[in-house]
Amino acid sequence: MTIQFLGAAREVTGSKHLITTAYKTRILLDCGMYQGKGLETDRMNRELGFNPSDIDCLILSHAHIDHSGLIPYIYRQGFRGRVICTPQTRDLCTIMLADSAHIQKQDTEWFNKKMVKQNKRERATPLYSPDDAKHCMHLFRALEYGRDFKIDKHTTLRFTRSGHMLGAAIVNLTIEEPDGKTTKLAFTGDMGRPQNRLIRRDSAFPQCDYLITEATYGDRRHQPDNQAEEQLCRLIHETCVEKGGKLIIPSFSVGRTQELVFVLNNLYNHGLLSHKLKVYVDSPLAVNASRIFSDHLSEMNADVQRVMQNDTDPFGFPTLTYISKAEDSIRLNTDPDPAVIISSSGMLEAGRVKQHVAYHIEDPRCTVLIVGYCTPASLGARIQRPGLKEISIFGVVHPIRAQILKMDGFSGHADFEEMLQYYKCQNTDKVKGIFIVHGEYDAQKAFADKLQQAGYNNITIPEKGQTIEI
Numbered sequence: 001m002t003i004q005f006l007g008a009a010r011e012v013t014g015s016k017h018l019i020t021t022a023y024k025t026r027i028l029l030d031c032g033m034y035q036g037k038g039l040e041t042d043r044m045n046r047e048l049g050f051n052p053s054d055i056d057c058l059i060l061s062h063a064h065i066d067h068s069g070l071i072p073y074i075y076r077q078g079f080r081g082r083v084i085c086t087p088q089t090r091d092l093c094t095i096m097l098a099d100s101a102h103i104q105k106q107d108t109e110w111f112n113k114k115m116v117k118q119n120k121r122e123r124a125t126p127l128y129s130p131d132d133a134k135h136c137m138h139l140f141r142a143l144e145y146g147r148d149f150k151i152d153k154h155t156t157l158r159f160t161r162s163g164h165m166l167g168a169a170i171v172n173l174t175i176e177e178p179d180g181k182t183t184k185l186a187f188t189g190d191m192g193r194p195q196n197r198l199i200r201r202d203s204a205f206p207q208c209d210y211l212i213t214e215a216t217y218g219d220r221r222h223q224p225d226n227q228a229e230e231q232l233c234r235l236i237h238e239t240c241v242e243k244g245g246k247l248i249i250p251s252f253s254v255g256r257t258q259e260l261v262f263v264l265n266n267l268y269n270h271g272l273l274s275h276k277l278k279v280y281v282d283s284p285l286a287v288n289a290s291r292i293f294s295d296h297l298s299e300m301n302a303d304v305q306r307v308m309q310n311d312t313d314p315f316g317f318p319t320l321t322y323i324s325k326a327e328d329s330i331r332l333n334t335d336p337d338p339a340v341i342i343s344s345s346g347m348l349e350a351g352r353v354k355q356h357v358a359y360h361i362e363d364p365r366c367t368v369l370i371v372g373y374c375t376p377a378s379l380g381a382r383i384q385r386p387g388l389k390e391i392s393i394f395g396v397v398h399p400i401r402a403q404i405l406k407m408d409g410f411s412g413h414a415d416f417e418e419m420l421q422y423y424k425c426q427n428t429d430k431v432k433g434i435f436i437v438h439g440e441y442d443a444q445k446a447f448a449d450k451l452q453q454a455g456y457n458n459i460t461i462p463e464k465g466q467t468i469e470i
């Protein structure tokens, strides 16, 4: 059998790996979108490296767009196989793929108008339409964690919890080959932290022969969780109470936003959040996602279950407002009152949060708090550069007077120590090979060294398009 690494190879978006078994079954692991702006990203998304109608089955690790975002695109190109994922991932994909189609529609309309104004001939088209996003959902089949499912006569799939976000799974495949050999392959998707504030995680995954692992934080360690909560509480006090400013937190609408809301909900319940301070979650997607989180409370960890004994809504408290309408979002900027605003996107590349940051970046009373991973070219990463005096947003150069801070205690990804600790469920002698994907190359190289020190052999960092026979 072979594995071809078609995306998230020496980078963090576009997760896509194609397995071809000895019986010629073609299984795609994830079908993620490259994220970023511009024509180069658009080209990368259109060049799949395979023919969609040849794929028998797509196994989806979780719903984040860098893992799922091209499913409507391959549907449009003729893919009609099954998409197998957990029930939670299926529910989240319903809203996330629709949202992605909507964003593309808006972005291309805006771009084309700009081209017309500038008398240029260039035109953009979306990768797919809202209809494609809706219709591809018919291909989805839900598989509960821990159950075995036969993809074909020779291939069995089992999902285990990776703890990264609601519905996220480690994909465990057992593949029989004609010579009687059986190969066990595990694909981590994204690995969560040991104590995700919301989600349960399995303590182990089945022994594998080959492991495809992510390495987003392959070279880094996170600060302890409780420090992140104390730091957030202090920062809210300094920015909103002492200075009367706004605290703006760019955040992925699904996963991290619910985690932040849960933390703020606990601060509110413990009297640590002023009952006069307004908190806004400004994202239509986050509103729907929080509803889906509430529908799957059995997937929440013991902490959430405990909170729920006295508080039936862990994703809502009296001073919290979810904002869907664009006009309400715009109104927030002219509201003089101090507030906490959580809004997407997490890397500050698009979405309403970019407007909020553009509006407040010249106000010394305000703080922009980055809580997640940002690719080096993104606005979220650029704005953090030490000593930076000004930044261009929507083509306007702004002097930076607001405070720009970063906290990694809310990361959805495990750091290298947490991953190594988790991989102790594997017998190193039985693991014949490890493929490192989903990470900047330096982080991947650092993680390869750590894995080697931990006793693993045959570690590869595949290049994009590379095919490896196992």
Ligand SMILES: [Zn+2]
Residues within 6 Å of the ligand: 062, 064, 164, 190
């Ligand atoms: Zn993810």
